[in-house]
Amino acid sequence: MKLSIEGMTCGHCVKSVTAALAKVPGVEKVIEVSLERKQAEVSGNPQPAQLIHAVQDAGFEARML
């Protein structure tokens, strides 16, 4: 599952988004969080709304791709 992430500016942001996504129920693995492409990819079967809320709670904006 891929998401567009808005608001990341540095490696710390990437770590924050990675940690937030990893905690969402159903996420098996955070495959990638790319600062350059403003995208994240996770494996597993999480609820899309929970992914988006987790990213928002970490201080960023997200939408499913």
Ligand SMILES: [Cu+2]
């Ligand atoms: Cu940052």
